[in-house]
Amino acid sequence: MAEKHSKPNFSHSQASEILKRCYNLTTLEIRSLPSYDDQNFYVVAVEGCKCILKILNSEDSKNPDLIEMQTFVMSFLHQNGLPAQTVLPSTSGQLTSMEEVDCGYGLQKYLVRLFTYLPGTTISQVPSTPQLLFETGKMAATMDKVLQEMRHPKISVLEREKFIWSLTNVSLLEPYLHLLDGDPLQEVVKSIFHQFKTSVEPQRSNFRKGINHGDINDLNVLVEPDGNDGHRISGIIDFGDMHTGYYIHELAITITYMMIEHPNPMEVGGPTLAGWESVLPLNEAEKDCLYVLVLSRFCQSLVLARHSVTLHPENEEYLMITSRKGIYIVSQLWKLGKEQVEKVWFESAAQLNKRK
Known part of the structure:
Protein backbone atom coordinates (compact mmCIF):
# COMPACT_ATOMS: atom_id res chain seq x y z
CA MET A 1 0.00 0.00 0.00
CA TYR A 117 -4.79 4.40 -25.80
CA LEU A 118 -7.70 1.95 -25.86
CA PRO A 119 -11.03 3.22 -27.21
CA GLY A 120 -14.22 2.97 -25.21
CA THR A 121 -15.84 4.08 -22.00
CA THR A 122 -15.65 2.45 -18.57
CA ILE A 123 -18.17 -0.30 -17.94
CA SER A 124 -19.52 1.82 -15.05
CA GLN A 125 -21.02 4.19 -17.66
CA VAL A 126 -23.27 1.67 -19.41
CA PRO A 127 -26.09 -0.68 -18.32
CA SER A 128 -24.73 -3.96 -16.88
CA THR A 129 -26.83 -6.35 -18.93
CA PRO A 130 -26.60 -10.10 -18.19
CA GLN A 131 -24.80 -10.49 -21.53
CA LEU A 132 -22.18 -7.87 -20.65
CA LEU A 133 -21.65 -9.42 -17.20
CA PHE A 134 -21.26 -12.82 -18.87
CA GLU A 135 -18.62 -11.34 -21.21
CA THR A 136 -16.81 -9.75 -18.26
CA GLY A 137 -16.63 -13.06 -16.38
CA LYS A 138 -15.52 -14.81 -19.55
CA MET A 139 -12.81 -12.18 -20.24
CA ALA A 140 -11.46 -12.46 -16.68
CA ALA A 141 -11.21 -16.26 -16.94
CA THR A 142 -9.71 -16.12 -20.45
CA MET A 143 -7.03 -13.73 -19.21
CA ASP A 144 -6.08 -16.01 -16.31
CA LYS A 145 -6.06 -19.03 -18.62
CA VAL A 146 -3.79 -17.31 -21.19
CA LEU A 147 -1.39 -16.26 -18.40
CA GLN A 148 -0.91 -19.97 -17.54
CA GLU A 149 1.23 -20.18 -20.69
CA MET A 150 3.43 -17.19 -19.90
CA ARG A 151 7.11 -17.68 -19.13
CA HIS A 152 9.51 -15.00 -17.89
CA PRO A 153 12.76 -15.14 -15.86
CA LYS A 154 11.37 -12.63 -13.31
CA ILE A 155 7.92 -14.19 -12.89
CA SER A 156 8.59 -14.83 -9.18
CA VAL A 157 8.25 -11.06 -8.48
CA LEU A 158 4.50 -11.59 -8.82
CA GLU A 159 4.45 -13.68 -5.62
CA ARG A 160 4.02 -10.45 -3.56
CA GLU A 161 3.52 -12.41 -0.34
CA LYS A 162 2.47 -9.51 1.89
CA PHE A 163 0.46 -7.68 -0.79
CA ILE A 164 -2.39 -6.14 1.16
CA TRP A 165 -4.89 -6.34 -1.74
CA SER A 166 -4.38 -10.08 -2.28
CA LEU A 167 -7.39 -12.13 -1.19
CA THR A 168 -4.92 -14.54 0.39
CA ASN A 169 -4.00 -11.81 2.89
CA VAL A 170 -7.37 -10.83 4.36
CA SER A 171 -6.08 -11.43 7.89
CA LEU A 172 -3.42 -8.71 7.40
CA LEU A 173 -6.27 -6.20 7.67
CA GLU A 174 -7.11 -7.00 11.28
CA PRO A 175 -4.80 -4.24 12.64
CA TYR A 176 -6.89 -1.72 10.64
CA LEU A 177 -10.25 -2.74 12.11
CA HIS A 178 -10.06 0.09 14.66
CA LEU A 179 -10.78 2.47 11.76
CA LEU A 180 -14.37 1.18 11.97
CA ASP A 181 -14.70 1.93 15.70
CA GLY A 182 -18.20 3.20 16.41
CA ASP A 183 -19.47 1.94 13.05
CA PRO A 184 -22.15 -0.78 13.26
CA LEU A 185 -20.48 -2.38 10.23
CA GLN A 186 -17.45 -3.28 12.36
CA GLU A 187 -19.15 -6.36 13.83
CA VAL A 188 -20.15 -7.59 10.35
CA VAL A 189 -16.58 -7.15 9.07
CA LYS A 190 -15.19 -9.03 12.10
CA SER A 191 -17.64 -11.87 11.48
CA ILE A 192 -16.68 -12.06 7.80
CA PHE A 193 -12.98 -12.17 8.70
CA HIS A 194 -13.79 -15.02 11.10
CA GLN A 195 -15.66 -16.88 8.33
CA PHE A 196 -12.67 -16.37 6.06
CA LYS A 197 -10.33 -17.96 8.61
CA THR A 198 -12.59 -20.91 9.40
CA SER A 199 -14.15 -21.70 6.01
CA VAL A 200 -11.82 -20.37 3.29
CA GLU A 201 -8.26 -20.84 4.61
CA PRO A 202 -8.69 -24.59 5.33
CA GLN A 203 -9.85 -25.18 1.71
CA ARG A 204 -7.17 -23.12 -0.01
CA SER A 205 -5.07 -26.17 -0.88
CA ASN A 206 -7.91 -27.21 -3.22
CA PHE A 207 -7.95 -23.91 -5.13
CA ARG A 208 -6.21 -23.78 -8.51
CA LYS A 209 -3.32 -21.36 -8.65
CA GLY A 210 -2.93 -18.70 -11.29
CA ILE A 211 -1.78 -15.16 -12.00
CA ASN A 212 -4.48 -12.63 -11.12
CA HIS A 213 -5.07 -9.21 -12.64
CA GLY A 214 -6.36 -8.52 -9.13
CA ASP A 215 -8.49 -5.46 -9.84
CA ILE A 216 -11.12 -6.13 -12.49
CA ASN A 217 -13.38 -3.31 -11.43
CA ASP A 218 -15.92 -1.05 -13.12
CA LEU A 219 -13.23 1.55 -13.96
CA ASN A 220 -10.70 -0.97 -15.34
CA VAL A 221 -12.97 -2.60 -17.94
CA LEU A 222 -13.59 -0.57 -21.10
CA VAL A 223 -16.51 -1.16 -23.46
CA GLU A 224 -17.76 0.19 -26.78
CA PRO A 225 -21.06 -0.24 -28.68
CA ASP A 226 -21.36 -3.61 -30.45
CA GLY A 227 -23.78 -2.46 -33.15
CA ASN A 228 -26.72 -4.43 -31.65
CA ASP A 229 -27.76 -1.93 -28.96
CA GLY A 230 -25.36 -3.63 -26.55
CA HIS A 231 -21.68 -3.29 -25.67
CA ARG A 232 -18.57 -5.39 -26.05
CA ILE A 233 -15.36 -5.26 -24.03
CA SER A 234 -12.73 -3.09 -25.72
CA GLY A 235 -10.07 -3.02 -23.01
CA ILE A 236 -8.75 -4.28 -19.69
CA ILE A 237 -6.51 -1.72 -18.02
CA ASP A 238 -4.43 -1.15 -14.86
CA PHE A 239 -2.27 -4.17 -14.04
CA GLY A 240 -0.79 -2.53 -10.94
CA ASP A 241 -2.38 -5.06 -8.53
CA MET A 242 -1.29 -8.12 -10.50
CA HIS A 243 0.00 -11.00 -8.37
CA THR A 244 0.15 -14.77 -8.08
CA GLY A 245 -3.07 -15.99 -6.51
CA TYR A 246 -5.95 -18.33 -7.30
CA TYR A 247 -8.53 -18.42 -10.07
CA ILE A 248 -11.39 -18.21 -7.58
CA HIS A 249 -9.95 -14.95 -6.23
CA GLU A 250 -10.14 -13.34 -9.68
CA LEU A 251 -13.78 -14.37 -10.04
CA ALA A 252 -14.68 -13.11 -6.54
CA ILE A 253 -13.01 -9.75 -7.22
CA THR A 254 -14.83 -9.41 -10.57
CA ILE A 255 -18.24 -10.17 -9.02
CA THR A 256 -17.58 -7.75 -6.14
CA TYR A 257 -16.80 -4.79 -8.36
CA MET A 258 -19.50 -5.50 -10.94
CA MET A 259 -22.06 -5.35 -8.11
CA ILE A 260 -21.12 -1.81 -7.15
CA GLU A 261 -22.71 0.03 -10.09
CA HIS A 262 -25.60 -2.40 -10.55
CA PRO A 263 -29.11 -1.27 -9.54
CA ASN A 264 -29.81 -4.79 -8.22
CA PRO A 265 -26.45 -6.21 -7.05
CA MET A 266 -27.85 -9.71 -6.40
CA GLU A 267 -28.36 -10.14 -10.16
CA VAL A 268 -24.64 -9.80 -10.90
CA GLY A 269 -23.22 -13.07 -9.54
CA GLY A 270 -25.09 -15.47 -11.85
CA PRO A 271 -24.15 -14.08 -15.27
CA THR A 272 -20.56 -13.25 -14.21
CA LEU A 273 -20.15 -16.77 -12.82
CA ALA A 274 -21.66 -18.28 -16.00
CA GLY A 275 -19.18 -16.36 -18.17
CA TRP A 276 -16.28 -17.45 -15.98
CA GLU A 277 -17.35 -21.12 -16.00
CA SER A 278 -17.67 -21.10 -19.81
CA VAL A 279 -13.83 -20.97 -19.72
CA LEU A 280 -12.78 -22.31 -16.28
CA PRO A 281 -15.48 -24.38 -14.48
CA LEU A 282 -15.13 -24.22 -10.68
CA ASN A 283 -14.33 -27.21 -8.49
CA GLU A 284 -16.33 -27.95 -5.31
CA ALA A 285 -13.98 -26.12 -2.89
CA GLU A 286 -13.96 -23.03 -5.11
CA LYS A 287 -17.76 -23.03 -5.33
CA ASP A 288 -18.07 -23.41 -1.57
CA CYS A 289 -15.82 -20.39 -0.86
CA LEU A 290 -17.12 -17.94 -3.46
CA TYR A 291 -19.67 -16.23 -1.18
CA VAL A 292 -17.19 -15.59 1.66
CA LEU A 293 -14.49 -14.47 -0.80
CA VAL A 294 -16.83 -11.87 -2.34
CA LEU A 295 -17.71 -10.57 1.12
CA SER A 296 -14.02 -10.56 2.07
CA ARG A 297 -13.17 -8.44 -0.97
CA PHE A 298 -15.83 -5.92 -0.02
CA CYS A 299 -14.31 -5.78 3.47
CA GLN A 300 -10.80 -5.29 2.07
CA SER A 301 -12.08 -2.44 -0.04
CA LEU A 302 -13.99 -0.80 2.84
CA VAL A 303 -11.17 -1.03 5.38
CA LEU A 304 -8.42 0.06 2.97
CA ALA A 305 -10.53 2.98 1.71
CA ARG A 306 -10.88 4.21 5.30
CA HIS A 307 -7.13 3.84 5.76
CA SER A 308 -6.37 5.73 2.53
CA VAL A 309 -8.69 8.59 3.53
CA THR A 310 -6.63 9.07 6.71
CA LEU A 311 -3.56 9.42 4.45
CA HIS A 312 -5.20 11.46 1.66
CA PRO A 313 -8.23 13.35 2.99
CA GLU A 314 -8.11 15.57 -0.13
CA ASN A 315 -8.89 12.50 -2.28
CA GLU A 316 -11.78 11.28 -0.11
CA GLU A 317 -14.48 11.56 -2.76
CA TYR A 318 -12.68 9.23 -5.18
CA LEU A 319 -11.44 6.84 -2.48
CA MET A 320 -14.90 6.34 -0.98
CA ILE A 321 -16.83 5.70 -4.23
CA THR A 322 -16.68 1.92 -3.84
CA SER A 323 -16.94 2.09 -0.10
CA ARG A 324 -20.28 3.88 0.19
CA LYS A 325 -22.12 1.48 -2.09
CA GLY A 326 -20.14 -1.45 -0.73
CA ILE A 327 -21.42 -0.92 2.82
CA TYR A 328 -25.00 -1.35 1.65
CA ILE A 329 -24.20 -4.44 -0.47
CA VAL A 330 -22.16 -6.20 2.25
CA SER A 331 -24.98 -5.68 4.74
CA GLN A 332 -27.52 -7.14 2.28
CA LEU A 333 -25.39 -10.17 1.36
CA TRP A 334 -24.61 -10.89 5.01
CA LYS A 335 -28.26 -10.62 6.02
CA LEU A 336 -29.39 -12.96 3.22
CA GLY A 337 -26.74 -15.54 4.17
CA LYS A 338 -24.55 -17.95 2.22
CA GLU A 339 -27.23 -20.48 1.29
CA GLN A 340 -29.66 -17.93 -0.11
CA VAL A 341 -27.04 -15.96 -2.07
CA GLU A 342 -25.42 -19.10 -3.53
CA LYS A 343 -28.83 -20.40 -4.59
CA VAL A 344 -29.46 -17.21 -6.60
CA TRP A 345 -25.98 -17.15 -8.15
CA PHE A 346 -25.62 -20.81 -9.05
CA GLU A 347 -29.17 -21.29 -10.31
CA SER A 348 -29.08 -18.26 -12.60
CA ALA A 349 -25.60 -19.29 -13.85
CA ALA A 350 -26.91 -22.78 -14.66
CA GLN A 351 -29.89 -21.35 -16.55
CA LEU A 352 -27.69 -18.99 -18.53
CA ASN A 353 -25.23 -21.74 -19.45
CA LYS A 354 -28.10 -23.92 -20.68
CA ARG A 355 -29.10 -21.18 -23.12
CA LYS A 356 -25.55 -20.59 -24.42
Whole structure:
Protein backbone atom coordinates (compact mmCIF):
# COMPACT_ATOMS: atom_id res chain seq x y z
CA MET A 1 0.00 0.00 0.00
CA ALA A 2 1.39 3.36 -0.98
CA GLU A 3 2.56 5.71 1.75
CA LYS A 4 1.12 9.15 2.43
CA HIS A 5 3.74 11.12 0.53
CA SER A 6 4.18 8.83 -2.44
CA LYS A 7 1.31 9.92 -4.74
CA PRO A 8 2.72 11.99 -7.62
CA ASN A 9 1.39 15.47 -8.31
CA PHE A 10 2.83 16.51 -11.68
CA SER A 11 1.42 19.59 -13.43
CA HIS A 12 0.18 19.41 -17.03
CA SER A 13 3.24 21.37 -18.14
CA GLN A 14 5.60 18.94 -16.34
CA ALA A 15 3.82 16.01 -18.03
CA SER A 16 4.04 17.74 -21.43
CA GLU A 17 7.76 18.36 -20.91
CA ILE A 18 8.34 14.62 -20.25
CA LEU A 19 6.41 13.75 -23.43
CA LYS A 20 8.59 16.09 -25.48
CA ARG A 21 11.90 15.08 -23.92
CA CYS A 22 11.40 11.31 -23.77
CA TYR A 23 9.01 10.58 -26.66
CA ASN A 24 9.44 13.60 -28.94
CA LEU A 25 5.68 14.21 -28.77
CA THR A 26 4.13 17.68 -28.69
CA THR A 27 1.01 17.92 -26.53
CA LEU A 28 -2.14 19.15 -28.27
CA GLU A 29 -4.55 18.14 -25.49
CA ILE A 30 -3.90 16.81 -21.98
CA ARG A 31 -6.27 15.97 -19.15
CA SER A 32 -6.00 14.21 -15.81
CA LEU A 33 -7.69 10.84 -15.24
CA PRO A 34 -8.77 9.54 -11.80
CA SER A 35 -6.35 7.24 -9.95
CA TYR A 36 -6.05 5.62 -6.53
CA ASP A 37 -2.38 6.34 -5.82
CA ASP A 38 -0.70 7.01 -9.19
CA GLN A 39 -1.21 9.83 -11.69
CA ASN A 40 -2.64 9.31 -15.18
CA PHE A 41 -2.95 11.73 -18.11
CA TYR A 42 -4.90 11.30 -21.34
CA VAL A 43 -2.83 12.88 -24.11
CA VAL A 44 -3.48 13.82 -27.72
CA ALA A 45 -0.25 14.71 -29.51
CA VAL A 46 0.20 17.05 -32.46
CA GLU A 47 1.88 14.09 -34.20
CA GLY A 48 -1.54 12.38 -34.34
CA CYS A 49 -1.40 9.77 -31.58
CA LYS A 50 -3.58 9.35 -28.49
CA CYS A 51 -1.91 7.83 -25.45
CA ILE A 52 -1.96 7.55 -21.66
CA LEU A 53 0.96 8.86 -19.61
CA LYS A 54 1.18 7.00 -16.31
CA ILE A 55 3.31 8.29 -13.44
CA LEU A 56 3.73 5.70 -10.73
CA ASN A 57 3.72 6.55 -7.02
CA SER A 58 7.22 6.78 -5.55
CA GLU A 59 6.73 3.66 -3.39
CA ASP A 60 5.90 1.34 -6.33
CA SER A 61 8.57 3.08 -8.43
CA LYS A 62 11.15 1.39 -6.19
CA ASN A 63 10.29 -2.00 -7.69
CA PRO A 64 11.39 -1.91 -11.36
CA ASP A 65 11.32 -5.73 -11.72
CA LEU A 66 7.62 -5.78 -10.87
CA ILE A 67 6.94 -2.99 -13.38
CA GLU A 68 8.93 -4.87 -16.04
CA MET A 69 6.78 -7.94 -15.34
CA GLN A 70 3.51 -5.99 -15.60
CA THR A 71 4.68 -4.48 -18.89
CA PHE A 72 5.55 -7.94 -20.21
CA VAL A 73 2.15 -9.35 -19.16
CA MET A 74 0.27 -6.63 -21.04
CA SER A 75 2.31 -7.30 -24.15
CA PHE A 76 1.79 -11.07 -23.78
CA LEU A 77 -1.99 -10.67 -23.45
CA HIS A 78 -2.07 -8.28 -26.41
CA GLN A 79 -0.14 -10.79 -28.54
CA ASN A 80 -2.71 -13.44 -27.55
CA GLY A 81 -5.61 -11.35 -28.79
CA LEU A 82 -6.80 -9.80 -25.54
CA PRO A 83 -7.51 -6.05 -25.43
CA ALA A 84 -4.68 -4.99 -23.12
CA GLN A 85 -2.67 -1.78 -23.44
CA THR A 86 0.96 -1.96 -24.44
CA VAL A 87 3.82 0.32 -23.41
CA LEU A 88 5.35 2.62 -26.03
CA PRO A 89 9.15 2.91 -26.13
CA SER A 90 10.84 6.28 -25.68
CA THR A 91 13.01 7.78 -28.44
CA SER A 92 15.98 5.96 -26.87
CA GLY A 93 14.10 2.63 -26.93
CA GLN A 94 13.37 2.46 -23.17
CA LEU A 95 9.97 1.28 -21.86
CA THR A 96 10.29 3.34 -18.66
CA SER A 97 11.93 6.54 -17.53
CA MET A 98 12.66 7.69 -13.98
CA GLU A 99 11.81 11.30 -13.13
CA GLU A 100 13.10 12.98 -9.99
CA VAL A 101 10.68 15.75 -9.00
CA ASP A 102 9.56 17.60 -5.88
CA CYS A 103 5.78 17.11 -5.58
CA GLY A 104 5.73 18.93 -2.26
CA TYR A 105 7.51 16.27 -0.20
CA GLY A 106 11.09 16.86 -1.32
CA LEU A 107 12.78 15.26 -4.32
CA GLN A 108 11.42 11.78 -5.06
CA LYS A 109 11.77 9.38 -7.96
CA TYR A 110 8.72 8.49 -10.04
CA LEU A 111 8.66 5.85 -12.75
CA VAL A 112 6.97 6.98 -15.97
CA ARG A 113 5.49 4.93 -18.81
CA LEU A 114 3.52 5.81 -21.93
CA PHE A 115 0.66 3.47 -22.84
CA THR A 116 -1.29 2.94 -26.02
CA TYR A 117 -4.79 4.40 -25.80
CA LEU A 118 -7.70 1.95 -25.86
CA PRO A 119 -11.03 3.22 -27.21
CA GLY A 120 -14.22 2.97 -25.21
CA THR A 121 -15.84 4.08 -22.00
CA THR A 122 -15.65 2.45 -18.57
CA ILE A 123 -18.17 -0.30 -17.94
CA SER A 124 -19.52 1.82 -15.05
CA GLN A 125 -21.02 4.19 -17.66
CA VAL A 126 -23.27 1.67 -19.41
CA PRO A 127 -26.09 -0.68 -18.32
CA SER A 128 -24.73 -3.96 -16.88
CA THR A 129 -26.83 -6.35 -18.93
CA PRO A 130 -26.60 -10.10 -18.19
CA GLN A 131 -24.80 -10.49 -21.53
CA LEU A 132 -22.18 -7.87 -20.65
CA LEU A 133 -21.65 -9.42 -17.20
CA PHE A 134 -21.26 -12.82 -18.87
CA GLU A 135 -18.62 -11.34 -21.21
CA THR A 136 -16.81 -9.75 -18.26
CA GLY A 137 -16.63 -13.06 -16.38
CA LYS A 138 -15.52 -14.81 -19.55
CA MET A 139 -12.81 -12.18 -20.24
CA ALA A 140 -11.46 -12.46 -16.68
CA ALA A 141 -11.21 -16.26 -16.94
CA THR A 142 -9.71 -16.12 -20.45
CA MET A 143 -7.03 -13.73 -19.21
CA ASP A 144 -6.08 -16.01 -16.31
CA LYS A 145 -6.06 -19.03 -18.62
CA VAL A 146 -3.79 -17.31 -21.19
CA LEU A 147 -1.39 -16.26 -18.40
CA GLN A 148 -0.91 -19.97 -17.54
CA GLU A 149 1.23 -20.18 -20.69
CA MET A 150 3.43 -17.19 -19.90
CA ARG A 151 7.11 -17.68 -19.13
CA HIS A 152 9.51 -15.00 -17.89
CA PRO A 153 12.76 -15.14 -15.86
CA LYS A 154 11.37 -12.63 -13.31
CA ILE A 155 7.92 -14.19 -12.89
CA SER A 156 8.59 -14.83 -9.18
CA VAL A 157 8.25 -11.06 -8.48
CA LEU A 158 4.50 -11.59 -8.82
CA GLU A 159 4.45 -13.68 -5.62
CA ARG A 160 4.02 -10.45 -3.56
CA GLU A 161 3.52 -12.41 -0.34
CA LYS A 162 2.47 -9.51 1.89
CA PHE A 163 0.46 -7.68 -0.79
CA ILE A 164 -2.39 -6.14 1.16
CA TRP A 165 -4.89 -6.34 -1.74
CA SER A 166 -4.38 -10.08 -2.28
CA LEU A 167 -7.39 -12.13 -1.19
CA THR A 168 -4.92 -14.54 0.39
CA ASN A 169 -4.00 -11.81 2.89
CA VAL A 170 -7.37 -10.83 4.36
CA SER A 171 -6.08 -11.43 7.89
CA LEU A 172 -3.42 -8.71 7.40
CA LEU A 173 -6.27 -6.20 7.67
CA GLU A 174 -7.11 -7.00 11.28
CA PRO A 175 -4.80 -4.24 12.64
CA TYR A 176 -6.89 -1.72 10.64
CA LEU A 177 -10.25 -2.74 12.11
CA HIS A 178 -10.06 0.09 14.66
CA LEU A 179 -10.78 2.47 11.76
CA LEU A 180 -14.37 1.18 11.97
CA ASP A 181 -14.70 1.93 15.70
CA GLY A 182 -18.20 3.20 16.41
CA ASP A 183 -19.47 1.94 13.05
CA PRO A 184 -22.15 -0.78 13.26
CA LEU A 185 -20.48 -2.38 10.23
CA GLN A 186 -17.45 -3.28 12.36
CA GLU A 187 -19.15 -6.36 13.83
CA VAL A 188 -20.15 -7.59 10.35
CA VAL A 189 -16.58 -7.15 9.07
CA LYS A 190 -15.19 -9.03 12.10
CA SER A 191 -17.64 -11.87 11.48
CA ILE A 192 -16.68 -12.06 7.80
CA PHE A 193 -12.98 -12.17 8.70
CA HIS A 194 -13.79 -15.02 11.10
CA GLN A 195 -15.66 -16.88 8.33
CA PHE A 196 -12.67 -16.37 6.06
CA LYS A 197 -10.33 -17.96 8.61
CA THR A 198 -12.59 -20.91 9.40
CA SER A 199 -14.15 -21.70 6.01
CA VAL A 200 -11.82 -20.37 3.29
CA GLU A 201 -8.26 -20.84 4.61
CA PRO A 202 -8.69 -24.59 5.33
CA GLN A 203 -9.85 -25.18 1.71
CA ARG A 204 -7.17 -23.12 -0.01
CA SER A 205 -5.07 -26.17 -0.88
CA ASN A 206 -7.91 -27.21 -3.22
CA PHE A 207 -7.95 -23.91 -5.13
CA ARG A 208 -6.21 -23.78 -8.51
CA LYS A 209 -3.32 -21.36 -8.65
CA GLY A 210 -2.93 -18.70 -11.29
CA ILE A 211 -1.78 -15.16 -12.00
CA ASN A 212 -4.48 -12.63 -11.12
CA HIS A 213 -5.07 -9.21 -12.64
CA GLY A 214 -6.36 -8.52 -9.13
CA ASP A 215 -8.49 -5.46 -9.84
CA ILE A 216 -11.12 -6.13 -12.49
CA ASN A 217 -13.38 -3.31 -11.43
CA ASP A 218 -15.92 -1.05 -13.12
CA LEU A 219 -13.23 1.55 -13.96
CA ASN A 220 -10.70 -0.97 -15.34
CA VAL A 221 -12.97 -2.60 -17.94
CA LEU A 222 -13.59 -0.57 -21.10
CA VAL A 223 -16.51 -1.16 -23.46
CA GLU A 224 -17.76 0.19 -26.78
CA PRO A 225 -21.06 -0.24 -28.68
CA ASP A 226 -21.36 -3.61 -30.45
CA GLY A 227 -23.78 -2.46 -33.15
CA ASN A 228 -26.72 -4.43 -31.65
CA ASP A 229 -27.76 -1.93 -28.96
CA GLY A 230 -25.36 -3.63 -26.55
CA HIS A 231 -21.68 -3.29 -25.67
CA ARG A 232 -18.57 -5.39 -26.05
CA ILE A 233 -15.36 -5.26 -24.03
CA SER A 234 -12.73 -3.09 -25.72
CA GLY A 235 -10.07 -3.02 -23.01
CA ILE A 236 -8.75 -4.28 -19.69
CA ILE A 237 -6.51 -1.72 -18.02
CA ASP A 238 -4.43 -1.15 -14.86
CA PHE A 239 -2.27 -4.17 -14.04
CA GLY A 240 -0.79 -2.53 -10.94
CA ASP A 241 -2.38 -5.06 -8.53
CA MET A 242 -1.29 -8.12 -10.50
CA HIS A 243 0.00 -11.00 -8.37
CA THR A 244 0.15 -14.77 -8.08
CA GLY A 245 -3.07 -15.99 -6.51
CA TYR A 246 -5.95 -18.33 -7.30
CA TYR A 247 -8.53 -18.42 -10.07
CA ILE A 248 -11.39 -18.21 -7.58
CA HIS A 249 -9.95 -14.95 -6.23
CA GLU A 250 -10.14 -13.34 -9.68
CA LEU A 251 -13.78 -14.37 -10.04
CA ALA A 252 -14.68 -13.11 -6.54
CA ILE A 253 -13.01 -9.75 -7.22
CA THR A 254 -14.83 -9.41 -10.57
CA ILE A 255 -18.24 -10.17 -9.02
CA THR A 256 -17.58 -7.75 -6.14
CA TYR A 257 -16.80 -4.79 -8.36
CA MET A 258 -19.50 -5.50 -10.94
CA MET A 259 -22.06 -5.35 -8.11
CA ILE A 260 -21.12 -1.81 -7.15
CA GLU A 261 -22.71 0.03 -10.09
CA HIS A 262 -25.60 -2.40 -10.55
CA PRO A 263 -29.11 -1.27 -9.54
CA ASN A 264 -29.81 -4.79 -8.22
CA PRO A 265 -26.45 -6.21 -7.05
CA MET A 266 -27.85 -9.71 -6.40
CA GLU A 267 -28.36 -10.14 -10.16
CA VAL A 268 -24.64 -9.80 -10.90
CA GLY A 269 -23.22 -13.07 -9.54
CA GLY A 270 -25.09 -15.47 -11.85
CA PRO A 271 -24.15 -14.08 -15.27
CA THR A 272 -20.56 -13.25 -14.21
CA LEU A 273 -20.15 -16.77 -12.82
CA ALA A 274 -21.66 -18.28 -16.00
CA GLY A 275 -19.18 -16.36 -18.17
CA TRP A 276 -16.28 -17.45 -15.98
CA GLU A 277 -17.35 -21.12 -16.00
CA SER A 278 -17.67 -21.10 -19.81
CA VAL A 279 -13.83 -20.97 -19.72
CA LEU A 280 -12.78 -22.31 -16.28
CA PRO A 281 -15.48 -24.38 -14.48
CA LEU A 282 -15.13 -24.22 -10.68
CA ASN A 283 -14.33 -27.21 -8.49
CA GLU A 284 -16.33 -27.95 -5.31
CA ALA A 285 -13.98 -26.12 -2.89
CA GLU A 286 -13.96 -23.03 -5.11
CA LYS A 287 -17.76 -23.03 -5.33
CA ASP A 288 -18.07 -23.41 -1.57
CA CYS A 289 -15.82 -20.39 -0.86
CA LEU A 290 -17.12 -17.94 -3.46
CA TYR A 291 -19.67 -16.23 -1.18
CA VAL A 292 -17.19 -15.59 1.66
CA LEU A 293 -14.49 -14.47 -0.80
CA VAL A 294 -16.83 -11.87 -2.34
CA LEU A 295 -17.71 -10.57 1.12
CA SER A 296 -14.02 -10.56 2.07
CA ARG A 297 -13.17 -8.44 -0.97
CA PHE A 298 -15.83 -5.92 -0.02
CA CYS A 299 -14.31 -5.78 3.47
CA GLN A 300 -10.80 -5.29 2.07
CA SER A 301 -12.08 -2.44 -0.04
CA LEU A 302 -13.99 -0.80 2.84
CA VAL A 303 -11.17 -1.03 5.38
CA LEU A 304 -8.42 0.06 2.97
CA ALA A 305 -10.53 2.98 1.71
CA ARG A 306 -10.88 4.21 5.30
CA HIS A 307 -7.13 3.84 5.76
CA SER A 308 -6.37 5.73 2.53
CA VAL A 309 -8.69 8.59 3.53
CA THR A 310 -6.63 9.07 6.71
CA LEU A 311 -3.56 9.42 4.45
CA HIS A 312 -5.20 11.46 1.66
CA PRO A 313 -8.23 13.35 2.99
CA GLU A 314 -8.11 15.57 -0.13
CA ASN A 315 -8.89 12.50 -2.28
CA GLU A 316 -11.78 11.28 -0.11
CA GLU A 317 -14.48 11.56 -2.76
CA TYR A 318 -12.68 9.23 -5.18
CA LEU A 319 -11.44 6.84 -2.48
CA MET A 320 -14.90 6.34 -0.98
CA ILE A 321 -16.83 5.70 -4.23
CA THR A 322 -16.68 1.92 -3.84
CA SER A 323 -16.94 2.09 -0.10
CA ARG A 324 -20.28 3.88 0.19
CA LYS A 325 -22.12 1.48 -2.09
CA GLY A 326 -20.14 -1.45 -0.73
CA ILE A 327 -21.42 -0.92 2.82
CA TYR A 328 -25.00 -1.35 1.65
CA ILE A 329 -24.20 -4.44 -0.47
CA VAL A 330 -22.16 -6.20 2.25
CA SER A 331 -24.98 -5.68 4.74
CA GLN A 332 -27.52 -7.14 2.28
CA LEU A 333 -25.39 -10.17 1.36
CA TRP A 334 -24.61 -10.89 5.01
CA LYS A 335 -28.26 -10.62 6.02
CA LEU A 336 -29.39 -12.96 3.22
CA GLY A 337 -26.74 -15.54 4.17
CA LYS A 338 -24.55 -17.95 2.22
CA GLU A 339 -27.23 -20.48 1.29
CA GLN A 340 -29.66 -17.93 -0.11
CA VAL A 341 -27.04 -15.96 -2.07
CA GLU A 342 -25.42 -19.10 -3.53
CA LYS A 343 -28.83 -20.40 -4.59
CA VAL A 344 -29.46 -17.21 -6.60
CA TRP A 345 -25.98 -17.15 -8.15
CA PHE A 346 -25.62 -20.81 -9.05
CA GLU A 347 -29.17 -21.29 -10.31
CA SER A 348 -29.08 -18.26 -12.60
CA ALA A 349 -25.60 -19.29 -13.85
CA ALA A 350 -26.91 -22.78 -14.66
CA GLN A 351 -29.89 -21.35 -16.55
CA LEU A 352 -27.69 -18.99 -18.53
CA ASN A 353 -25.23 -21.74 -19.45
CA LYS A 354 -28.10 -23.92 -20.68
CA ARG A 355 -29.10 -21.18 -23.12
CA LYS A 356 -25.55 -20.59 -24.42
